[in-house]
Amino acid sequence: MAFAALSQDTRLRVFRLLVEYGPEGAPAGTLSETLAIPHNTLSFHLSHMSKAGLVLSQRKSRSIIYSANFEFFTDLIRYMVKDCCREDMASIRDNKKKKCSIIELSNCC
Numbered sequence: 001m002a003f004a005a006l007s008q009d010t011r012l013r014v015f016r017l018l019v020e021y022g023p024e025g026a027p028a029g030t031l032s033e034t035l036a037i038p039h040n041t042l043s044f045h046l047s048h049m050s051k052a053g054l055v056l057s058q059r060k061s062r063s064i065i066y067s068a069n070f071e072f073f074t075d076l077i078r079y080m081v082k083d084c085c086r087e088d089m090a091s092i093r094d095n096k097k098k099k100c101s102i103i104e105l106s107n108c109c
Contacts, residue, residue: 005054031046078092
């Protein structure tokens with residue numbers, strides 16, 4: 001469902017912007033203005049991405065802050081690399097100091 005959600009151009013643009021904002025996220029109004037997307041259209045796409053597990057939301061005062069679900073997306077990437085690629089093509093190293101994973105791709109092609 002996550003890949004289907006990201007296969008639509010507007011949702012992919014929204015998700016990329018949310019990744020740029022990081023874990024802090026951004027209010028819907030900021031996303032709408034930055035991407036020049038009408039509020040109702042953005043709301044539809046954010047709802048679709050939330051149902052797919054890609055986006056988190058939380059109320060702060062009178063605003064709803066949206067952020068990329070980094071844990072879910074990291075697990076999705078980890079699955080794709082670990083279970084779908086041959087070991088000689090890609091590997092994942094965990095960097096516990098920086099709390100991140102590093103994906104290394106070989107120069108196979």
